Amino acid sequence: MRERIFSGAQPTGQLHIGNYLGALKNWVELQDDYESIFCIVNLHAITLPQDPASLRKATLDLARIYLAAGVDPAKSTIFIQSDVPQHAELAWTLSCIARMGELERMTQFKDKGKGNTERAGVGLFTYPILMASDILLYQTDLVPVGQDQKQHLELTRDLAERFNRDYGETFKVPEPYIPKAGASIKSLQDPEKKMSKSDENANGSIFLLDDPDTITKKIKRAVTDSGTDITFDETRPAITNLLTIFQLLTGKTGEECVAHFEGKGYGHFKTELAEVTVEFLKPFQARVKEYDEESLKAILSAGAEKARQIAAETLRSVYKQMGIN
Numbered sequence: 001m002r003e004r005i006f007s008g009a010q011p012t013g014q015l016h017i018g019n020y021l022g023a024l025k026n027w028v029e030l031q032d033d034y035e036s037i038f039c040i041v042n043l044h045a046i047t048l049p050q051d052p053a054s055l056r057k058a059t060l061d062l063a064r065i066y067l068a069a070g071v072d073p074a075k076s077t078i079f080i081q082s083d084v085p086q087h088a089e090l091a092w093t094l095s096c097i098a099r100m101g102e103l104e105r106m107t108q109f110k111d112k113g114k115g116n117t118e119r120a121g122v123g124l125f126t127y128p129i130l131m132a133s134d135i136l137l138y139q140t141d142l143v144p145v146g147q148d149q150k151q152h153l154e155l156t157r158d159l160a161e162r163f164n165r166d167y168g169e170t171f172k173v174p175e176p177y178i179p180k181a182g183a184s185i186k187s188l189q190d191p192e193k194k195m196s197k198s199d200e201n202a203n204g205s206i207f208l209l210d211d212p213d214t215i216t217k218k219i220k221r222a223v224t225d226s227g228t229d230i231t232f233d234e235t236r237p238a239i240t241n242l243l244t245i246f247q248l249l250t251g252k253t254g255e256e257c258v259a260h261f262e263g264k265g266y267g268h269f270k271t272e273l274a275e276v277t278v279e280f281l282k283p284f285q286a287r288v289k290e291y292d293e294e295s296l297k298a299i300l301s302a303g304a305e306k307a308r309q310i311a312a313e314t315l316r317s318v319y320k321q322m323g324i325n
């Protein structure tokens, strides 16, 4: 039996090149070697207020993006989280196992709750439990995510181990899969911050659906560090970030990239990075438009059907172990 991977993204805001390089690109690479399940986590999206019509549209659009990125429905299961009711059910169960203290340590809650915990939604606080349910329902071996999700993966492992200890062996304890390069693509406007969908400054992110002009302008305006060499250098995070994007989009090694730009300046480098990005996104954007709603819904409903079978079996054993039903 092949090992299983599970991952997901939220249908909120626009996906950016960081989401692609940190997550989706790896999903596509791993789907040949693993039994793969990819979820559109719409129940996670409502941890912050959403406009209902926009959320519905964003959910289908995200499925288009998965497919355009190369997730192949013939190899992988793709589904919408809310089509499998066991996610919310297991989340309740695990919320009875999780502890306030461990959730309070989650840095994403501190960031997204903007320090005002009195006003923050309870769902935003308990959201990592829903994420743990997503993963544990499928007896997942490996979870390909960006660096920002590492802490949530550790919580998932802790919850699985605690449940197994207290109620008997039930869950597989998953491992994170965080890429060496691209795990945290930084904002083009502030290399100390990760590129983020929720950044108010759109110039910090290259969105997967940006047009060529916008991409070129954003790259030209990207902040740079002092010094002139185009090299990977921890003390110069801006150029390191841009060069990482170049490396991952071209598939060259780090050494090849550095050699390629030896003796060249920022101007030259940015022009080439803009060209590479535009050329990479062009066919991707064409593929996004390929899927009509009907074929999309057929893929998602077949995916949900498969997912429900696995999820139902796990939830059944969870309940049995706990003395429910």
Ligand code: ATP
Pocket: 008, 009, 010, 011, 018, 019, 020, 021, 022, 023, 144, 145, 146, 147, 148, 149, 182, 183, 184, 185, 186, 194, 195, 196, 197, 198, 199
């Ligand atoms: P954001 O923080 O940008 O609002 P998110 O992390 O909430 O986005 P999702 O769409 O749910 O957004 O994330 C999908 C995947 O993209 C996750 O695996 C996440 O770790 C990864 N990811 C998000 N931002 C980056 C980044 N800047 N660099 C690398 N990977 C990232």
Ligand code: LTN
Pocket: 006, 007, 008, 009, 010, 041, 044, 130, 131, 134, 135, 143, 144, 145, 149, 152
């Ligand atoms: N929390 C993640 C999205 C997410 C996820 C998951 C990723 C929800 N459930 C399960 C991997 C596995 C995020 O906000 N980026």
